[in-house]
Amino acid sequence: xxxxxxxxxxxxxxxxxxxxxxxxxxxxxxxxxxxxxxxxxxxxxxxxxxxxxxxxxxxxxxxxxxxxxxxxxxxxxxxxxxxxxxxxxxxxxxxxxxxxxxxxxxxxxxxxxxxxxxxxxxxxxxxxxxxxxxxxxxxxxxxxxxxxxxxxxxxxxxxxxxxxxxxxxxxxxxxxxxxxxxxxxxxxxxxxxxxxxxxxxxxxxxxxxxxxxxxxxxxxxxxxxxxxxxxxxxxxxxxxxxxxxxxxxxxxxxxxxxxxxxxxxxxxxxxxxxxxxxxxxxxxxxxxxxxxxxxxxxxxxxxxxxxxxxxxxxxxxxxxxxxxxxxxxxxxxxxxxxxxxxxxxxxxxxxxxxxxxxxxxxxxxxxxxxxxxxxxxxxxxxxxxxxxxxx
Amino acid sequence: xxxxxxxxxxxxxxxxxxxxxxxxxxxxxxxxxxxxxxxxxxxxxxxxxxxxxxxxxxxxxxxxxxxxxxxxxxxxxxxxxxxxxxxxxxxxxxxxxxxxxxxxxxxxxxxxxxxxxxxxxxxxxxxxxxxxxxxxxxxxxxxxxxxxxxxxxxxxxxxxxxxxxxxxxxxxxxxxxxxxxxxxxxxxxxxxxxxxxxxxxxxxxxxxxxxxxxxxxxxxxxxxxxxxxxxxxxxxxxxxxxxxxxxxxxxxxxxxxxxxxxxxxxxxxxxxxxxxxxxxxxxxxxxxxxxxxxxxxxxxxxxxxxxxxxxxxxxxxxxxxxxxxxxxxxxxxxxxxxxxxxxxxxxxxxxxxxxxxxxxxxxxxxxxxxxxxxxxxxxxxxxxxxxxxxxxxxxxxxxxxxxxxxxxxxxxxxxxxxxxxxxxxxxxxxxxxxxxxxxxxxxxxxxxxxxxxxxxxxxxxxxxxxxxxxxxxxxxxxxxxxxxxxxxxxxxxxxxxxxxxxxxxxxxxxxxxxxxxxxxxxxxxx
Numbered sequence: 001x002x003x004x005x006x007x008x009x010x011x012x013x014x015x016x017x018x019x020x021x022x023x024x025x026x027x028x029x030x031x032x033x034x035x036x037x038x039x040x041x042x043x044x045x046x047x048x049x050x051x052x053x054x055x056x057x058x059x060x061x062x063x064x065x066x067x068x069x070x071x072x073x074x075x076x077x078x079x080x081x082x083x084x085x086x087x088x089x090x091x092x093x094x095x096x097x098x099x100x101x102x103x104x105x106x107x108x109x110x111x112x113x114x115x116x117x118x119x120x121x122x123x124x125x126x127x128x129x130x131x132x133x134x135x136x137x138x139x140x141x142x143x144x145x146x147x148x149x150x151x152x153x154x155x156x157x158x159x160x161x162x163x164x165x166x167x168x169x170x171x172x173x174x175x176x177x178x179x180x181x182x183x184x185x186x187x188x189x190x191x192x193x194x195x196x197x198x199x200x201x202x203x204x205x206x207x208x209x210x211x212x213x214x215x216x217x218x219x220x221x222x223x224x225x226x227x228x229x230x231x232x233x234x235x236x237x238x239x240x241x242x243x244x245x246x247x248x249x250x251x252x253x254x255x256x257x258x259x260x261x262x263x264x265x266x267x268x269x270x271x272x273x274x275x276x277x278x279x280x281x282x283x284x285x286x287x288x289x290x291x292x293x294x295x296x297x298x299x300x301x302x303x304x305x306x307x308x309x310x311x312x313x314x315x316x317x318x319x320x321x322x323x324x325x326x327x328x329x330x331x332x333x334x335x336x337x338x339x340x341x342x343x344x345x346x347x348x349x350x351x352x353x354x355x356x357x358x359x360x361x362x363x364x365x366x367x368x369x370x371x372x373x374x375x376x377x378x379x380x381x382x383x384x385x386x387x388x389x390x391x
Numbered sequence: 392x393x394x395x396x397x398x399x400x401x402x403x404x405x406x407x408x409x410x411x412x413x414x415x416x417x418x419x420x421x422x423x424x425x426x427x428x429x430x431x432x433x434x435x436x437x438x439x440x441x442x443x444x445x446x447x448x449x450x451x452x453x454x455x456x457x458x459x460x461x462x463x464x465x466x467x468x469x470x471x472x473x474x475x476x477x478x479x480x481x482x483x484x485x486x487x488x489x490x491x492x493x494x495x496x497x498x499x500x501x502x503x504x505x506x507x508x509x510x511x512x513x514x515x516x517x518x519x520x521x522x523x524x525x526x527x528x529x530x531x532x533x534x535x536x537x538x539x540x541x542x543x544x545x546x547x548x549x550x551x552x553x554x555x556x557x558x559x560x561x562x563x564x565x566x567x568x569x570x571x572x573x574x575x576x577x578x579x580x581x582x583x584x585x586x587x588x589x590x591x592x593x594x595x596x597x598x599x600x601x602x603x604x605x606x607x608x609x610x611x612x613x614x615x616x617x618x619x620x621x622x623x624x625x626x627x628x629x630x631x632x633x634x635x636x637x638x639x640x641x642x643x644x645x646x647x648x649x650x651x652x653x654x655x656x657x658x659x660x661x662x663x664x665x666x667x668x669x670x671x672x673x674x675x676x677x678x679x680x681x682x683x684x685x686x687x688x689x690x691x692x693x694x695x696x697x698x699x700x701x702x703x704x705x706x707x708x709x710x711x712x713x714x715x716x717x718x719x720x721x722x723x724x725x726x727x728x729x730x731x732x733x734x735x736x737x738x739x740x741x742x743x744x745x746x747x748x749x750x751x752x753x754x755x756x757x758x759x760x761x762x763x764x765x766x767x768x769x770x771x772x773x774x775x776x777x778x779x780x781x782x783x784x785x786x787x788x789x790x791x792x793x794x795x796x797x798x799x800x801x802x803x804x805x806x807x808x809x810x811x812x813x814x815x816x817x818x819x820x821x822x823x824x825x826x827x828x829x830x831x832x833x834x835x836x837x838x839x840x841x842x843x844x845x846x847x848x849x850x851x852x853x854x855x856x857x858x859x860x861x862x863x864x865x866x867x868x869x870x871x872x873x874x875x876x877x878x879x880x881x882x883x884x885x886x887x888x889x890x891x892x893x894x895x896x897x898x899x900x901x902x903x904x905x906x907x908x909x910x911x912x913x914x915x916x917x
């Protein structure tokens with residue numbers, strides 16, 4: 001049964017906002033429960049965690065509740081009790097599909113409070129669907145994903161347990177899963193996480209590569225030291241505060257079997273690396289890469305040439321030097337960097353700006369320039385050899 | 392399964408040089424011919440620039456040279472195969488024919504005109520010694536050569552002594568001039584490249600004006616490709632051509648040969664007493680071997696082991712590139728590299744070629760390599776060297792799997808091929824050095840088996856294995872099925888095979904036309 005009408009709490013959040021956007025685009029009606037109204041096209045009813053379903057709700061056939069709201073400032077018991085109240089009233093008013101957005105860390109003995117709380121809430125919502133969502137990435141850089149994007153930009157990343165397995169899933173794939181649950185495709189406790197387990201350090205490395213064109217060195221840090229750092233960060237002014245909850249949430253994540261649940265929900269999860277290149281930041285990084293290579297070649301990059309470059313390298317940005325390319329260019333043409341440079345060179349050569357650069361000057365000027373630059377090439381050889389070894 | 396009732400005496404599968412050459416004698420003697428090819432997707436529009444200089448400064452130049460999308464080819468692929476035209480010509484073949492290849496570049500085409508859309512247009516003829524291995528008289532092939540050359544228009548092929556060399560790229564002309572002064576050693580024969588290119592206008596085709604855009608599809612149709620002949624064939628009422636037909640399998644019943652094909656998603660059967668396969672060696676082999684049930688068995692597949700090298704004429708380095716030129720082969724040579732072993736190849740100028748492939752091979756930093764390649768280009772001569780197919784050692788296995796079968800190719804070359812290629816390179820370097828050209832160190836390159844695009848000899852005429860054809864190209868074990876393309880060649884000489892394939896197809900078509908005249912006693916009115 002299709003959920004024609006979605007009742008959404010937490011509609012302003014990372015997942016909620018995208019969910020409403022999707023649902024409206026599919027022609028569903030959306031009622032946002034919360035303090036602030038949702039986007040144009042949605043109806044808004046005042047609601048706060050702890051309240052039952054508001055009285056003025058138009059309950060048409062095919063209504064579904066999606067509960068995303070979580071009050072970080074409230075006590076754990078209040079979150080659990082608020083969820084229970086909401087779901088009980090929804091059940092009593094005849095909302096058939098009731099979907100609770102839970103977490104992969106939901107366990108009675110989770111390290112983090114959030115995980116324990118989600119587990120507790122799951123226990124008191126009989127007959128509802130609970131989606132245990134994995135590590136969500138993609139879309140606007142908010143929530144955990146926003147934090148990871150910021151961390152991936154660091155020159156070196158201290159990290160607790162970088163081998164800890166996580167199961168990334170794209171925001172749009174999560175939305176598809178939520179809508180499928182709202183439509184009643186599957187019910188019960190379901191894992192909405194990527195089927196593949198990926199080392200958490202590799203997730204950050206993939207982000208650094210796809211969005212920043214660089215390798216991310218990771219320094220493993222013991223958990224206790226990290227918690228100490230959280231404590232300190234809360235007291236030192238001007239330093240970004242690191243939430244202890246987030247640290248514990250990651251440290252305590254246990255793998256879940258999601259493949260069957262994904263089939264039940266009809267969600268096809270693509271590998272993270274493939275999706276990152278399609279994100280705006282991933283596309284931008286490829287264009288940046290092309291621009292840097294073209295400039296290195298001495299050819300003015302036009303937007304059309306850069307787009308052609310992007311279409312020639314569908315695998316997204318690779319790790320590359322961001323400066324000093326001339327003395328760091330690898331000797332081999334078969335390394336990833338060497339190959340990309342050759343792609344850029346081919347585009348540069350086949351361009352009008354390239355032709356201008358290459359055909360300029362008199363014969364004597366050209367030959368003199370080549371002779372001089374030939375000497376420079378000799379001087380560059382040792383550092384280029386070193387750079388080739390390093391890669 | 393629907394049935395197209397197109398009354399035809401002979402179905403020809405493929406509109407490449409072989410299919411068209413077989414069609415002419417049949418059609419002109421009144422036999423009803425239905426030609427099927429898989430063409431469907433349009434080829435990119437041809438560059439309409441005045442000359443290569445106009446292309447170089449066109450802001451949209453990259454679209455012509457690299458195409459709008461898709462990967463940008465690496466250095467291992469000949470520039471001839473990396474243009475958008477080439478990619479569109481080759482597109483989809485491997486997948487549709489179910490080809491998997493190991494150490495072999497499996498090239499075939501679904502375009503109307505087949506691989507001739509992107510060929511180098513070299514119209515060399517086989518030597519007398521080569522033709523002696525054919526199960527027919529050399530005189531018969533020679534006559535067919537003449538007929539084909541008349542039809543398609545061939546220029547060049549003259550001795551350096553009495554050729555006009557104004558059309559050659561400056562470094563090639565310099566080399567040829569020195570060769571003329573020094574004279575020819577007996578082991579090295581150099582002629583202006585015999586190209587299937589019109590010097591003068593003829594019917595719908597214009598004469599070559601050396602604009603230099605050859606690589607991107609001649610916009611004057613001076614360079615021959617076989618789809619150019621389809622309009623003339625269509626003027627005959629007894630010829631029909633149907634594109635978009637992907638032939639999947641052959642079968643037969645009492646009524647004759649059945650050609651099972653796919654048109655879009657629809658399965659269609661065509662029927663005729665005789666089928667001529669001219670779909671290109673790989674596709675033809677797949678159809679033929681499945682037809683005679685010779686599946687799962689390795690069959691020998693020949694190709695020309697091929698390499699390339701670059702020379703430079705020092706006093707031309709750094710000059711400006713000429714604004715026009717001729718982008719195909721300029722000189723053709725044969726070279727004796729051992730007792731009874733003849734290598735052959737072509738000298739090209741580099742002034743109308745993309746430079747990046749040259750730059751790719753220079754060990755400098757990219758900015759310098761691009762500039763160095765540009766300075767080298769006007770002084771550069773590129774040479775290919777081909778060895779006879781007997782030094783290749785490829786295997787093709789056809790599996791009767793799915794509607795269109797599967798083809799597995801394993802590429803290999805005899806150890807001798809390596810040695811002979813090296814020997815040929817060394818000899819060329821020595822000859823060139825005495826004629827004012829320096830071989831560029833590190834420029835020697837051996838291409839992967841199959842990259843020559845000369846797959847042949849899987850069903851040799853007069854062969855002794857189970858996969859063979861008789862002297863008229865009729866497939867052993869399948870009376871009524873004739874093989875007219877490279878698959879039927881009994882020998883792959885080092886000299887480019889297209890002209891010989893066309894001559895043989897013409898001969899096979901002619902023999903069939905005679906047979907029809909005798910058997911039916913009726914010549915269908917045109």
